[in-house]
Amino acid sequence: MLKSFRPHIGIFGKRNVGKSSFINKITEQDISIVSSLPGTTTDAVYKTIEMSDLGPVVLIDTAGIDDLGDLGKKRIKTTIDVIKKIDFAVLLISENNFDIHEEKLISLFNEYKIPFAFIYNKNDLTKISKSLESKLKSYGKKILNFSNVSAKKEDVKNLIDLISKNIPKKMEEAKIFDGLIEKNDHVLLVTPIDKGAPRGRMILPQVQAIRDVLDHDSIVTTLKETELKSFFKSNYPKPKIVVTDSQAFKYVNRIVPKDIFLTSFSILFARMKGDFNLYVNGTPSISKLKENDHVLILESCSHHSSEDDIGRIKIPRWIKEFIGKNVNFDIVSSFNNLPKNIKEYKLVIQCGGCMLTRVQVLNRLKPAIDNGIAVSNYGMAIAYLNGIFDRAIVPFKK
Ligand SMILES: Nc1nc2c(ncn2[C@@H]2O[C@H](COP(=O)(O)OP(=O)(O)OP(=O)(O)O)[C@@H](O)[C@H]2O)c(=O)[nH]1
Ligand SMILES: [Mg+2]
Numbered sequence: 149m150l151k152s153f154r155p156h157i158g159i160f161g162k163r164n165v166g167k168s169s170f171i172n173k174i175t176e177q178d179i180s181i182v183s184s185l186p187g188t189t190t191d192a193v194y195k196t197i198e199m200s201d202l203g204p205v206v207l208i209d210t211a212g213i214d215d216l217g218d219l220g221k222k223r224i225k226t227t228i229d230v231i232k233k234i235d236f237a238v239l240l241i242s243e244n245n246f247d248i249h250e251e252k253l254i255s256l257f258n259e260y261k262i263p264f265a266f267i268y269n270k271n272d273l274t275k276i277s278k279s280l281e282s283k284l285k286s287y288g289k290k291i292l293n294f295s296n297v298s299a300k301k302e303d304v305k306n307l308i309d310l311i312s313k314n315i316p317k318k319m320e321e322a323k324i325f326d327g328l329i330e331k332n333d334h335v336l337l338v339t340p341i342d343k344g345a346p347r348g349r350m351i352l353p354q355v356q357a358i359r360d361v362l363d364h365d366s367i368v369t370t371l372k373e374t375e376l377k378s379f380f381k382s383n384y385p386k387p388k389i390v391v392t393d394s395q396a397f398k399y400v401n402r403i404v405p406k407d408i409f410l411t412s413f414s415i416l417f418a419r420m421k422g423d424f425n426l427y428v429n430g431t432p433s434i435s436k437l438k439e440n441d442h443v444l445i446l447e448s449c450s451h452h453s454s455e456d457d458i459g460r461i462k463i464p465r466w467i468k469e470f471i472g473k474n475v476n477f478d479i480v481s482s483f484n485n486l487p488k489n490i491k492e493y494k495l496v497i498q499c500g501g502c503m504l505t506r507v508q509v510l511n512r513l514k515p516a517i518d519n520g521i522a523v524s525n526y527g528m529a530i531a532y533l534n535g536i537f538d539r540a541i542v543p544f545k546k
Contacts (some may be wrong), residue, residue: 157236193227234262238264336389337358349472411540415527428541448509
């Protein structure tokens with residue numbers, strides 16, 4: 149299973165509260181270095197483990213939120229960046245030590261809408277005070293007393309259950325074709341095999357789409373765009389919907405009869421990765437771009453760009469051609485910092501986000517959304533630039 153489909157759980161707290169010991173305890177492995185010296189963990193440590201009901205999850209150990217000095221500041225920033233990537237947070241507290249540092253974490257969890265639980269650790273040393281207990285209760289979250297030293301198997305199990313129960317079901321578990329097809333419907337997938345295609349296999353969105361059609365007890369046909377004409381000339385059953393690679397949209401659009409739904413893989417996945425309506429509303433802003441406006445392109449994985457790279461080369465070129473003006477593009481990979489203040493951009497275009505969770509995509513777009521900047525994604529933008537945007541979003545308008 150791809151990492152992006154696994155729930156991500158971040159472990160937070162001050163230095164020395166026992167975050168690393170906690171991870172080692174619940175995974176029963178020596179994953180993170182533990183020591184009595186505050187500031188032992190200096191960078192986020194990611195570890196995938198199998199967790200009862202949840203299956204594989206990614207646990208993230210972080211540096212203490214109260215770290216000091218210039219280096220400490222950098223570590224705190226890394227810790228805060230982790231918040232943008234997680235689905236659930238555990239806030240560890242020990243020795244009744246709760247102050248602005250914990251409050252800061254809580255306000256960040258709330259800002260990014262991350263559900264969380266409190267774990268009062270080192271319970272073997274100091275019990276939680278009445279005043280701290282009532283303070284924590286006021287946040288309306290679960291509180292669990294724990295000790296990495298004296299916890300028995302049973303206690304660890306309870307703790308894992310608590311975490312599992314509180315992790316929201318992931319959007320990725322919503323099915324790709326939900327609401328679009330029913331049992332026995334036919335789906336036609338158009339998958340060009342171009343220079344960028346990997347050797348000897350299909351790419352993940354194609355594989356996932358095929359699997360999902362099967363899960364809907366429907367029937368899937370896959371072909372390259374070069375076989376599309378002969379498909380429609382033959383007496384194959386009429387597809388309910390055709391899904392094409394965005395890059396072949398223009399061509400496929402001409403061939404697929406108008407009474408058949410046509411959309412793209414990217415648009416299909418945009419529904420699960422990000423806010424679909426936001427993209428629908430933001431995409432037509434392409435037409436409103438003025439001479440020398442700035443557009444931000446957000447990629448999800450750092451890769452070497454080829455001469456026909458979709459995000460770096462093609463989309464910028466197509467936009468310039470489409471509006472007949474010069475537009476400046478900044479292309480940013482992963483969670484790298486932006487070269488400009490977000491307010492300087494007129495439009496942000498996010499990639500399909502196949503390597504990201506839905507929460508990660510939303511958090512990445514948050515600064516743009518908060519500042520009222522138009523947001524689109526690759527598939528939507530390409531559909532728009534090819535003049536088939538309206539057709540490609542019809543299947544989703546119910
Ligand atoms: N008594 C007791 N000691 C604990 C417990 N959990 C951790 N410790 C001890 O506390 C110290 C710090 O533990 P770590 O797990 O390294 O703490 P951390 O939060 O990861 O610390 P940093 O990486 O420095 O931020 C170590 O000496 C641990 O052995 C606990 O539940 N009870
Ligand atoms: Mg640590």
